[in-house]
Amino acid sequence: MEFFFQLLIQGLSVGFLYALAALGFVMIFKSSSVLNFAHGDLLAMGAFFFLVFSLWWKLPIPIAFLMTLVGSFAMGFIIERLFLRPLIGESLILVIMLTVGLASMFKGLMLFIFGGNLFAYPEFLPQNLSIQLGNILIPPVYMATFIISILFLLLFGLFFKYSSQGIYMRSVADNQSAALSLGVHVRRVFALSWAIAALVCAMSGIILGIISGVNVHSISIIGLKVFPVVILGGLESIGGAIIGGIIIGLLETFTGGYISTSLREVVPYIVLVLILLVKPYGLFGLVEIERV
Amino acid sequence: MEDNILLQLNNISVIYSDVIQVLKGVSLVVRKKQIVSLLGSNGAGKTTTLKAISGLLKPENGKVTEGNIVYEGHGIHNSSPEQITRLGIIQVMEGRQPFKLLTVEENLRVGTATRWGKPYKKDLELVYHYFQPLVARKHRLAGFCSGGELQMLVMGRALMAQPKLLLLDEPSLGLAPFLVREIFEIVKRINEEQATTIMLVEQNANMALQIAHYGYVMENGKIMMEDEANRLRENPDVKEFYLGTASSGALKSYKDVKAYKRRKRWL
Numbered sequence: 351m352e353f354f355f356q357l358l359i360q361g362l363s364v365g366f367l368y369a370l371a372a373l374g375f376v377m378i379f380k381s382s383s384v385l386n387f388a389h390g391d392l393l394a395m396g397a398f399f400f401l402v403f404s405l406w407w408k409l410p411i412p413i414a415f416l417m418t419l420v421g422s423f424a425m426g427f428i429i430e431r432l433f434l435r436p437l438i439g440e441s442l443i444l445v446i447m448l449t450v451g452l453a454s455m456f457k458g459l460m461l462f463i464f465g466g467n468l469f470a471y472p473e474f475l476p477q478n479l480s481i482q483l484g485n486i487l488i489p490p491v492y493m494a495t496f497i498i499s500i501l502f503l504l505l506f507g508l509f510f511k512y513s514s515q516g517i518y519m520r521s522v523a524d525n526q527s528a529a530l531s532l533g534v535h536v537r538r539v540f541a542l543s544w545a546i547a548a549l550v551c552a553m554s555g556i557i558l559g560i561i562s563g564v565n566v567h568s569i570s571i572i573g574l575k576v577f578p579v580v581i582l583g584g585l586e587s588i589g590g591a592i593i594g595g596i597i598i599g600l601l602e603t604f605t606g607g608y609i610s611t612s613l614r615e616v617v618p619y620i621v622l623v624l625i626l627l628v629k630p631y632g633l634f635g636l637v638e639i640e641r642v
Numbered sequence: 643m644e645d646n647i648l649l650q651l652n653n654i655s656v657i658y659s660d661v662i663q664v665l666k667g668v669s670l671v672v673r674k675k676q677i678v679s680l681l682g683s684n685g686a687g688k689t690t691t692l693k694a695i696s697g698l699l700k701p702e703n704g705k706v707t708e709g710n711i712v713y714e715g716h717g718i719h720n721s722s723p724e725q726i727t728r729l730g731i732i733q734v735m736e737g738r739q740p741f742k743l744l745t746v747e748e749n750l751r752v753g754t755a756t757r758w759g760k761p762y763k764k765d766l767e768l769v770y771h772y773f774q775p776l777v778a779r780k781h782r783l784a785g786f787c788s789g790g791e792l793q794m795l796v797m798g799r800a801l802m803a804q805p806k807l808l809l810l811d812e813p814s815l816g817l818a819p820f821l822v823r824e825i826f827e828i829v830k831r832i833n834e835e836q837a838t839t840i841m842l843v844e845q846n847a848n849m850a851l852q853i854a855h856y857g858y859v860m861e862n863g864k865i866m867m868e869d870e871a872n873r874l875r876e877n878p879d880v881k882e883f884y885l886g887t888a889s890s891g892a893l894k895s896y897k898d899v900k901a902y903k904r905r906k907r908w909l
Binding site for chain 2: 439514515517518520521524525526527528529530531532533534535536
């Protein structure tokens with residue numbers, strides 16, 4: 351039973367991490383229908399930003415963290431400006447292929463600067479962050495994952511639900527030409543969605559870095575995991591991304607714990623195939639509202 | 643130039659995708675605080691005229707190739723929809739295009755995009771004042787509202803932007819007659835009480851000419867006729883082809899054959 355709860359805690363924290371990573375992916379898809387294949391590399395970029403600020407420049411952790419936030423937000427803006435804006439109005443497949451190109455480019459850039467080595471952040475999580483629940487110890491890493499993920503998911507959930515800018519973003523996702531007719535700045539919405547996506551990617555990148563160290567390949571491969579997560583949850587739904595993330599996270603950890611660790615990596619993709627066969631819109635995806 | 647002219651189209655041509663010419667030299671004038679109605683059959687170029695004004699041609703690969711559009715003394719034919727909406731020109735598109743996955747109130751809030759960050763509570767009250775049925779639907783997803791409610795919603799959404807010039811594209815489309823009357827009544831009240839200038843594109847010529855001050859009749863990308871709305875209502879051609887009130891049942895004479903030819907020209 352104790353083993354079960356350990357796995358549960360671990361699975362939940364992995365799940366929230368996936369949810370956070372998927373949030374960025376869903377944002378871009380929702381506003382501009384672009385599947386971002388460079389997602390994993392955005393995660394890795396965020397992780398390396400934090401590495402540079404905290405380890406190389408030896409900035410205090412909170413400042414390094416803030417600078418990573420600002421830096422990745424700006425990077426999202428720049429990516430949209432330089433690479434995606436010129437393609438507005440072109441066919442979608444072009445834009446999606448562009449993100450595949452961006453993925454290779456970013457990966458190459460990171461390998462060029464940092465090499466393929468495994469880096470570790472300086473130890474900064476306070477030990478008293480861990481919680482003892484009966485016989486089960488929740489280590490600080492998981493606690494940090496919970497706190498950061500839930501905080502950001504909540505923050506962006508509220509942002510989309512209540513803030514004017516969030517409502518404008520949803521209106522563009524819903525009906526672009528109607529949004530345009532009301533004066534919604536559609537290009538600004540695209541830029542903002544890339545910026546926010548890069549920002550939440552950086553968050554999840556940092557957490558991944560804390561858990562398993564910073565390495566270009568091992569982090570960017572996590573970007574692929576968002577596909578099963580968002581397909582399961584439904585591509586357009588932020589709530590779906592959260593539920594999908596948690597389900598995939600739990601499935602993975604339980605498979606790893608009870609069946610076999612080598613099966614662990616495969617499970618999400620088996621789910622992906624099953625969902626596509628049975629419920630292609632995902633659990634919370636959009637089936638057009640059709641009045642009869 | 644007269645002082646009370648709000649918008650002036652001077653001989654504009656519009657071409658889609660560099661080949662399809664839809665407007666062939668349209669000129670018209672919209673005076674402040676008036677309701678100007680643009681009539682014509684399908685494909686006459688009414689919607690294109692509205693889109694040329696609001697800048698929504700661009701996303702559809704259309705372009706104003708000749709002539710100019712002057713609004714409050716500024717040429718706006720090269721401006722983007724973002725700039726044009728911020729000058730106070732808001733178009734309500736044909737076919738009611740709500741944001742289906744947003745609630746009614748969220749839909750209305752999108753109307754504040756041209757003045758992001760400014761208070762909007764008063765405007766919400768105003769919209770609910772004109773469109774009472776929306777109050778009860780506030781928190782419902784727009785995708786589940788009825789056609790009449792949606793028409794009110796999209797007009798209310800445009801009203802949230804505090805427009806100086808409201809472009810309405812076929813507000814009566816697919817609505818029950820009593821609802822059409824109600825919608826037109828509200829359009830008239832908005833024009834009178836808010837001093838909003840309104841440009842109204844309609845197939846329902848009868849209703850449109852009842853509330854409009856001035857009317858234009860379009861055909862084949864050109865303006866065929868223009869006059870005060872009440873005079874247009876009395877015009878025999880308009881009467882016959884748009885209002886359908888010409889004497890029927892009378893014996894057909896050679897005149898009717900001529901009228902048929904005339905009709906061919908109209909439709």
